[in-house]
Amino acid sequence: MNIVIVGRPNVGKSSLFNRLLGRKRALVLDTPGVTRDRIVEPATFWVHAKEYSVNLIDTGGLGPGQFQEEIRVQVETALSDASIVLFVMDIRAGLTSGDREVWAQLRRAGVHDKIPVIGVLNKADNERIDEELHEFYGIGADLLMTISAEHALGIDDLKDTIIEIMIGTKAVSEAKALDHDHDDA
Numbered sequence: 001m002n003i004v005i006v007g008r009p010n011v012g013k014s015s016l017f018n019r020l021l022g023r024k025r026a027l028v029l030d031t032p033g034v035t036r037d038r039i040v041e042p043a044t045f046w047v048h049a050k051e052y053s054v055n056l057i058d059t060g061g062l063g064p065g066q067f068q069e070e071i072r073v074q075v076e077t078a079l080s081d082a083s084i085v086l087f088v089m090d091i092r093a094g095l096t097s098g099d100r101e102v103w104a105q106l107r108r109a110g111v112h113d114k115i116p117v118i119g120v121l122n123k124a125d126n127e128r129i130d131e132e133l134h135e136f137y138g139i140g141a142d143l144l145m146t147i148s149a150e151h152a153l154g155i156d157d158l159k160d161t162i163i164e165i166m167i168g169t170k171a172v173s174e175a176k177a178l179d180h181d182h183d184d185a
Contacts (some may be wrong), residue, residue, distance in 0.1 A: 007088035008098035009061025012122040015149035017058035091121040
């Protein structure tokens with residue numbers, strides 16, 4: 001099972017990768033463009049007292065910059081073998097044009113039609129989460145989940161959801177129907 005982490009630069013992809021992995025493997029800096037190549041690491045998730053082996057794949061941030069073609073190729077390579085996609089966005093920044101462009105790239109690649117996509121709203125470490133959440137419903141992800149990779153908030157729920165989707169106990173089609181209801185609002 002390959003879990004691919006994508007998003008624009010500096011939304012916390014590598015922080016999430018490290019948190020899910022349980023150790024620091026990817027370099028985390030405030031400077032955009034630090035991650036250029038994809039990083040693949042095996043990981044173990046314990047969900048409902050069972051052990052699951054997965055491959056975590058961290059990718060560079062998609063957006064403007066001198067290494068974008070190289071990063072885009074690395075992301076597309078990772079997506080070609082993905083079982084699930086974690087589309088990371090910064091809830092504090094709101095839904096940005098960069099987030100919309102990443103989503104457009106995922107749609108152009110046909111990812112959303114073939115692979116479950118969880119919208120992971122990172123940096124959700126304050127009381128205003130509910131106020132900031134509504135604008136993300138229209139993005140089109142199968143599910144939205146709030147986390148704070150830095151403070152380990154929501155990480156266990158995210159792991160549970162990933163495994164439940166992959167073993168078929170969580171109905172992605174129902175989540176899609178709920179998500180699309182928000183598109184009309």
